[in-house]
Each structure stands twice: as structure tokens, then as C-alpha cells.
Amino acid sequence: MATSTGKQGNLTFICLIVAVATIGGFMFGYDSGAINGTQEGLRQTFGLTDTALGLTVSALLPGCALGAFMAGRFADVFGRRKVMMLAAMLFILSALGSGAAHSALVLAVARFLAGAAVGAASVLSPAYISEVTPAHIRGRLSSAQQVMIISGLTGAFLANYYLAQAAGSSLGVFWGGFPAWRWMFWVQAAPALLFLVTLLLIPESPRFLVAKGRHDEAEQVLIRLLGASAAKAKLAEITASLTADHAPSLADIRKAGASSSWAWRPIVWVGIGLAVFQQLVGINIVFYYGAVLWQAVGFSEADALKINILSGAVSILACIVSILLIDRLGRRPLLLIGSLGMTATLGTLSWCFAQASFADGHLLLPAGIGTIALIAANAYVVFFNLSWGPVMWVMLGEMFPNQMRGSALAVAGAAQWIANFAVSSSFPWLSKNIGLPVTYGAYTAFALLSFLFVRRFVQETRGIELEAMQG
Numbered sequence: 001m002a003t004s005t006g007k008q009g010n011l012t013f014i015c016l017i018v019a020v021a022t023i024g025g026f027m028f029g030y031d032s033g034a035i036n037g038t039q040e041g042l043r044q045t046f047g048l049t050d051t052a053l054g055l056t057v058s059a060l061l062p063g064c065a066l067g068a069f070m071a072g073r074f075a076d077v078f079g080r081r082k083v084m085m086l087a088a089m090l091f092i093l094s095a096l097g098s099g100a101a102h103s104a105l106v107l108a109v110a111r112f113l114a115g116a117a118v119g120a121a122s123v124l125s126p127a128y129i130s131e132v133t134p135a136h137i138r139g140r141l142s143s144a145q146q147v148m149i150i151s152g153l154t155g156a157f158l159a160n161y162y163l164a165q166a167a168g169s170s171l172g173v174f175w176g177g178f179p180a181w182r183w184m185f186w187v188q189a190a191p192a193l194l195f196l197v198t199l200l201l202i203p204e205s206p207r208f209l210v211a212k213g214r215h216d217e218a219e220q221v222l223i224r225l226l227g228a229s230a231a232k233a234k235l236a237e238i239t240a241s242l243t244a245d246h247a248p249s250l251a252d253i254r255k256a257g258a259s260s261s262w263a264w265r266p267i268v269w270v271g272i273g274l275a276v277f278q279q280l281v282g283i284n285i286v287f288y289y290g291a292v293l294w295q296a297v298g299f300s301e302a303d304a305l306k307i308n309i310l311s312g313a314v315s316i317l318a319c320i321v322s323i324l325l326i327d328r329l330g331r332r333p334l335l336l337i338g339s340l341g342m343t344a345t346l347g348t349l350s351w352c353f354a355q356a357s358f359a360d361g362h363l364l365l366p367a368g369i370g371t372i373a374l375i376a377a378n379a380y381v382v383f384f385n386l387s388w389g390p391v392m393w394v395m396l397g398e399m400f401p402n403q404m405r406g407s408a409l410a411v412a413g414a415a416q417w418i419a420n421f422a423v424s425s426s427f428p429w430l431s432k433n434i435g436l437p438v439t440y441g442a443y444t445a446f447a448l449l450s451f452l453f454v455r456r457f458v459q460e461t462r463g464i465e466l467e468a469m470q471g
Contacts, residue, residue, distance in 0.1 A: 013224055014133055017202040021128050023195040024084060024121035025145040027091050029152025031114050031192060035060070037160030041170045041181025044106040058425065059108040063115020064122070065417035071120035073411025076248040079212075080128045080205045081109065083120060088199060091192035092118035099178075099185035122142035123413035126397035127405060131205040132225060135465045139326035139394055146390035147319045152191075153310035160184050164234040207402050207466070208240045211248055239465040241402045252404035267470070268408050270457050271396055275416035277450040278392045281342050282443035283384050284420060307452055316380060317386035330462040331391050332454060338387020339451035345380035349373055354365045358446040390449070392416075399461050401469045 035057055040251065043053055067087070074083045090113050097110035122207070128143045164170050167180035174180045209218035222231035242248075253268045326334060352373035357364050365373060398409040432438040461469070 010224060010227065011137075014141070017132060018032065018129050018144060020195075020198040020202050021084070021125045022144050022148040023037070023191065023198065023410055024087065024125035025148035026152035026155070027088075027188075027192055027195060028118050028121050028125075029149035029154075030156045030188060031060075031091065031118050031152075033153040033156030034160065034188055035111075036157070037164060038181040038184050041184075042104075042107065043180075044171060045181075046107070048104060052104065053232070054178070054417045056104050056111065058275065058421070059111040060115035061417060061421040063112040063117075064119035065115075065351055065414045065421065067116030067119025068123045068413030068417055069119075070116070071124050072406050072413055073250065075208070075409070076211070076406035077126070079178075079208050081199060081202065082125055082204075084124050085126065085196060085199045087117045087120035087124070088196035089149065090114070090120070091195065092189050095185050095188035099182040099381075108231065119413065119417055122416075123409045126393040127409055128205055128397075130394070130397035130448070130466065131207045131405075132203075134219075134226070135463050137327060138322050138398060139331065139462060142320065142394040142397055143249045143323045143326055143390040144388060145393055147316055147323070150312055150315045150319065154316075155190075155191075157312070159187055163187070178459065195407065206235075207238055207405070211242055211402070215239070237326055237465065237467040238402065243403050248403055248406055250407045253407045264411075265404070266457075267400060268411060271399060271408055271412035271417045273453055273457065274392050274395060275412045276419040277446065277453060278388050279416060279419035279423050280443070280446035281384070281388065281450060282346065282423060282427075282440070282446075283381075283389070284424050293418055295459075311378070311381060315381055315385045315389075318382045319390055322386050322390050326391065326394065327462060330460050331395055332458055334387045334391050335454045335458065336451060337385050338391070339447055339454060341383030341387075342380055342447040343444055343451065343464045345376045345383060346440055346447050348376040349380070350437050350440035350444055353440055356436070395458075395461060398466060399469060400461075402466060 015238040042048060043055065046052075046056075048056065067090075071083050071087065074086075078099060094110045094114035094117060098114065100106055101107035101110060126142050126145050129145065130138055133141045160170075163174060163180040163183050164172070167174040170184070171179050172184050203221045203224065204217070206218040206221045209221065210214070218238070219231055219235050222234050225231075226234060234314065243252075247316060251266050255263045255265055352365065352369050355366055355369050396409060396412055427439065430442075
């Protein structure tokens with residue numbers, strides 16, 4: 001394979017392995033979106049109540065937290081690529097198991113395994129990308145992860161729509177005499193298998209290889225990535241950034257000389273803060289009343305899929321803008337812009353809901369307010385996907401020193417999914433007992449706090465080599 005030396009390195013090879021790694025992001029989004037079309041099938045097949053259905057479906061999130069934590073740790077022991085391969089196998093197993101489930105318990109176990117795969121992919125794909133890309137384009141290539149997450153989500157909507165249309169409904173019979181909702185799970189195995197096979201074709205992270213003392217292998221990977229002239233110098237930098245007396249471990253995230261196991265380095269708490277704030281701004285529930293908002297301005301319920309696809313397209317466009325700006329403008333400015341934009345749009349939504357009334361359990365918005373709410377909700381999604389959506393994952397993958405990257409990702413990734421679960425599970429109770437204006441007001445407050453957090457604690461990482469990251 002021909003290589004080029006200098007700043008660009010072997011850009012073609014780098015882009016190819018990044019494309020493989022981001023399939024993990026696609027699976028992240030696909031697995032999260034596929035469940036939406038299956039819920040009526042699950043309810044009727046297993047006789048689930050609303051509560052039981054919610055618990056069965058949400059079994060994904062505890063698995064995500066565990067998967068993110070264990071993947072971060074296992075990545076330091078077995079390697080980034082091998083753990084991503086394990087995640088791919090879990091994606092396949094969970095897809096087959098969910099579709100074949102004969103009880104709600106089996107389905108919940110399969111969803112938990114899917115969550116473990118999602119959690120692992122969520123932290124390891126951006127970490128791997130950051131470790132194989134040059135600093136000057138690292139942000140752009142790492143941001144592709146968010147595009148793939150949204151593409152996976154949109155792909156799941158399209159696949160579910162096709163299957164439901166072909167069978168007449170999600171309960172209709174499709175191939176092999178099985179209902180369409182089972183095939184909605186089974187088709188996930190196809191991209192998961194592609195992920196597994198293509199992972200066999202990419203190299204291990206050179207940072208991991210150096211940490212394991214496999215310097216010759218690391219140098220060969222670096223030659224393919226950066227060219228022969230730059231490989232030896234980079235190898236020396238990576239070696240110098242690692243502690244010689246022990247392999248990376250969870251103890252590396254503790255402050256030097258600290259006796260308490262919870263006395264973590266400040267950079268770890270910053271990473272946890274970024275991970276948690278990404279969820280506290282309410283991204284996973286801001287469209288809980290999305291269908292109502294669309295109907296309030298004249299759209300029918302039957303247009304829901306087209307609206308989902310449109311929202312996905314808008315989100316992808318926002319991510320593309322982020323890709324174009326992240327290595328020019330920087331990570332920190334994008335986060336600040338996103339926080340201010342989300343504060344304004346969430347505040348607008350809170351005001352809109354304060355004008356609403358309920359009739360027969362349905363949300364009613366005064367004339368004109370529905371349009372304002374709809375615009376604000378879509379603007380919120382744009383600001384999120386321009387900033388906190390991709391940038392948080394980029395920063396988690398690159399902000400930690402080599403010695404502690406796997407361990408810091410373990411705790412930050414787990415914190416992100418725990419926050420996800422807390423926000424998602426609390427929303428129905430909050431909206432019913434406290435009200436939508438106050439609930440959305442809380443998300444507005446967290447968006448403003450995220451701005452202050454970034455201003456005070458987050459340092460810019462644009463263009464900084466991983467070996468120069470300070471802990």
C-alpha cells in the first residue's frame with residue numbers, strides 16, 4: 001500500500017478505518033430506533049401492560065451503562081478492536097434473540113445485551129478514531145460518529161416502515177410466517193455482521209499496542225497511518241506518555257497521592273460533567289410531544305414517519321456543519337454556542353407549554369403557539385447536533401491522557417448512560433405531576449448551567465496531540 005508522509009499521512013487508509021469504526025455508531029442509532037416499530041407487537045404478543053412494556057424496552061439503558069464501563073476497562077486489557085468485535089457479536093446475538101423471544105423476560109435479557117453492545121460502541125468507536133487520526137483532522141473524523149448514529153436511527157425508521165407496509169402492520173405476517181415486528185429485530189443482524197467482518201480488516205490502536213509493549217506492531221500501524229518518516233517520532237511520543245512501571249488501570253484516574261478511591265483527577269470529573277450535561281438538557285425526551293406539535297400545525301398522525309425522516313435529515317445536516325467547523329472553530333466554542341442555543345429554544349418550549357391546556361388527555365396549544373413550539377423544537381435539535389451531540393463524544397475520545405483513557409472513558413461513559421436512564425424514566429412522572437412548563441424549564445436551566453460549566457472547566461483540545469493531553 002502506498003503511503004504519503006507529512007501532515008496528511010495516509011488519509012485514504014485513515015478514512016477507511018474510520019468508516020469501519022463508525023459502523024458502531026450506526027448500530028448505536030439503529031438499535032435505539034428499531035424498538036419504536038415493535039411495541040404494539042410486544043404488547044399484544046406478550047400481554048404487556050404499559051408499565052411492563054416500559055420496563056422491558058428500557059432494559060437497554062442499564063445494559064448501556066454496564067457496557068460502557070466494562071468496554072472502557074476491557075479496552076485496556078484486550079484492545080480497542082477486540083472489544084468492538086465483542087460488541088458486534090452482542091449486536092448480532094441480541095438482534096436474533098429479540099426477534100425470537102418467546103417471553104417478555106427473554107426479550108428483556110436480549111435488550112440488556114443490546115444495551116451492553118450500544119454502551120461499548122458509544123465509547124470505543126470515538127476513542128479508537130481519536131487514536132488513529134492526526135490531530136489536525138481528528139475532530140472532523142470523530143464527528144462522523146454522530147452522523148452515523150442519526151443515520152442508524154433514520155435507517156431503523158425506514159426499515160420498520162417498509163416491513164410494516166409489506167406485512168400490512170407490525171403484527172402482520174411477513175417472511176417465514178413470522179410477524180413483521182420480529183423481522184424488525186432480525187434485520188439488525190445484517191449491519192451488525194458487516195461491522196464484525198470489517199473490524200477484521202482494520203488494525204489495533206497503536207496507543208494500545210505501545211501500552212502492551214508491542215512496539216514493533218505499533219510502529220507498523222503508525223507507518224501505515226502516518227508514513228515512515230513520522231512513525232518513529234510518534235512511537236517515541238506515545239511511549240513517553242505512558243507510565244513505565246505499570247499497565248493502564250482504573251487506579252490511574254485517581255489523584256496522585258490520594259487515599260480515597262473517589263478522589264479522581266479533575267479531568268475525569270470534567271469528562272463526567274460533559275457526559276451528564278449532554279443528557280440533562282433533555283435530548284431524549286424533547287420530542288415526547290413531537291407528534292402533538294406537528295398535528296397542532298395541521299399535519300396528520302399518518303405523517304409521523306415522514307416527519308421522523310425529515311428530523312433525521314435536519315440533524316445530519318447540523319452534524320455536517322459541526323464537522324466543517326470543529327477543527328477550525330474548536331470544540332469549546334461549539335459547545336458554548338450549542339448551550340446558548342438550547343437555552344433559548346428550550347426556554348421557548350417551556351413558555352409554549354405554559355400556554356397549553358388539556359382536553360380528554362390531549363395537549364391543546366393556542367393558535368400560533370403550536371407553530372412557535374414546532375420551530376423551537378426543531379431549532380433545539382439543530383443546536384444539539386451542531387454541538388453537544390457530536391462534540392461531547394469527540395472530547396471524551398481525545399481529552400484524557402493515554403495512560404488513563406480507557407479507565408476515564410469507562411466512568412464517563414457509564415455516567416452518560418445513567419443520566420440518560422434518569423432523564424428518560426423521570427419524564428413521564430415529571431410531566432404528569434409537575435407539568436410540562438416546569439419540566440422543560442428544568443432542562444432550560446441545565447442548558448444554561450452547561451454553558452457556565454464549559455466556560456469554567458472545559459479546555460480546548462483542537463489540534464493538540466493525544467500525547468500532550470494533560471490530566
